[in-house]
Amino acid sequence: MAENREPRGVVEAELDPVEYTLRKRLPHRLPRRPNDIYVNMKTDFKAQLARCQKLLDGGTRGQNACTEIYIHGLGLAINRAINIALQLQAGSFGSLQVAANTSTVELVDELEPETDTREPLTRIRNNSAIHIRVFRVTPK
Amino acid sequence: MENFRKVRSEEAPAGGGAEGDGPGSGPFADLAPDAVNMRVKEGSKIRNLMAFATASMAQPATRAIVFSGCGRATTKTVTCAEILKRRLAGLHQVTRLRYRSVREVWQSLPPGPTPGQTPGESAASLSVLKNVPGLAILLSKDELDPRQPGYQPPNPHPGPSSSPAAPTSKRSLGEPAAGEGSAKRSLPEPGVADEDRTA
Numbered sequence: 001m002a003e004n005r006e007p008r009g010v011v012e013a014e015l016d017p018v019e020y021t022l023r024k025r026l027p028h029r030l031p032r033r034p035n036d037i038y039v040n041m042k043t044d045f046k047a048q049l050a051r052c053q054k055l056l057d058g059g060t061r062g063q064n065a066c067t068e069i070y071i072h073g074l075g076l077a078i079n080r081a082i083n084i085a086l087q088l089q090a091g092s093f094g095s096l097q098v099a100a101n102t103s104t105v106e107l108v109d110e111l112e113p114e115t116d117t118r119e120p121l122t123r124i125r126n127n128s129a130i131h132i133r134v135f136r137v138t139p140k
Numbered sequence: 141m142e143n144f145r146k147v148r149s150e151e152a153p154a155g156g157g158a159e160g161d162g163p164g165s166g167p168f169a170d171l172a173p174d175a176v177n178m179r180v181k182e183g184s185k186i187r188n189l190m191a192f193a194t195a196s197m198a199q200p201a202t203r204a205i206v207f208s209g210c211g212r213a214t215t216k217t218v219t220c221a222e223i224l225k226r227r228l229a230g231l232h233q234v235t236r237l238r239y240r241s242v243r244e245v246w247q248s249l250p251p252g253p254t255p256g257q258t259p260g261e262s263a264a265s266l267s268v269l270k271n272v273p274g275l276a277i278l279l280s281k282d283e284l285d286p287r288q289p290g291y292q293p294p295n296p297h298p299g300p301s302s303s304p305a306a307p308t309s310k311r312s313l314g315e316p317a318a319g320e321g322s323a324k325r326s327l328p329e330p331g332v333a334d335e336d337r338t339a
Contacts, residue, residue: 075215076215078214078215078218079211079212079214079215079273082214082237082273082274082275083273085237086237086238086239086273097289098237098289098290099235099289099290099291100235100236100237100275100290101233101235101290101292102218102221102222102233102235102277102292103222104222104226126222128215128218128219128222129218130218130235132237
């Protein structure tokens with residue numbers, strides 16, 4: 001974390017508004033797919049699990065069920081994403097398979113010195129992300 | 141819990157007994173039985189892990205390496221694997237998710253100023269069983285079966301600076317104006333894009 005910091009000549013009161021350049025920007029594949037779920041630490045775990053379950057099961061008669069969903073987690077949410085995926089698999093009696101991929105995501109922090117507001121400094125750091133594919137298989 | 145201290149903790153696969161460290165063990169015994177096993181714990185320092193990992197992989201005899209971690213060490217495990225992939229191009233990856241049961245034994249600290257009594261008499265002991273999610277990541281110099289669940293092909297990208305060309309120009313409209321010059325925007329790893337093709 002300290003490696004990315006630039007040498008400060010000016011005293012920076014770091015307000016440090018953390019800016020995710022990728023916060024509003026979902027990975028380029030998302031727009032065409034309603035079966036992408038992004039896991040975070042703010043929403044209740046049970047609610048996220050129920051939402052994934054509903055996507056896989058579909059409506060009461062099984063309409064609109066997705067054959068596969070992608071669960072994405074960034075940083076601390078990696079654990080939660082794994083938990084959700086494994087819970088889905090455990091509750092499916094063997095009809096669901098999971099496959100996980102990992103990647104690195106760049107995050108940008110903006111630092112505004114208190115003295116001179118015209119000088120936003122940007123700091124770049126990397127974070128780990130996981131993308132878990134949960135898909136239905138026909139039991140052999 | 142502030143009156144307790146952790147005495148020991150054991151980790152085992154959930155739903156199974158503790159596996160001995162014998163031949164044929166290891167999370168990827170079926171794919172790479174000779175892989176160097178790096179067990180990432182919560183307090184592990186990434187610098188130390190990477191030093192050992194890069195040194196091991198520098199030897200041509202080492203064909204594969206496994207990073208495994210659970211609970212609080214999960215993110216660190218992924219980070220180590222990603223750093224190694226960046227340093228060493230052309231590694232094939234397989235990621236496996238699993239639950240681990242961790243049994244922790246806590247003992248109560250004696251409350252009085254002079255714990256003169258024999259410890260163990262008044263020390264209450266607490267055993268906690270937790271089911272925590274974890275993962276194991278195999279990175280291999282040799283090719284692996286792409287049909288394995290969790291397979292990720294090596295990153296075809298040659299250099300560290302990826303070209304933020306057409307795909308990001310669309311999104312720049314939604315970007316806040318600040319930081320547009322210095323923000324290094326790049327695709328979240330072409331490896332993720334590859335997933336599209338192999339899925």
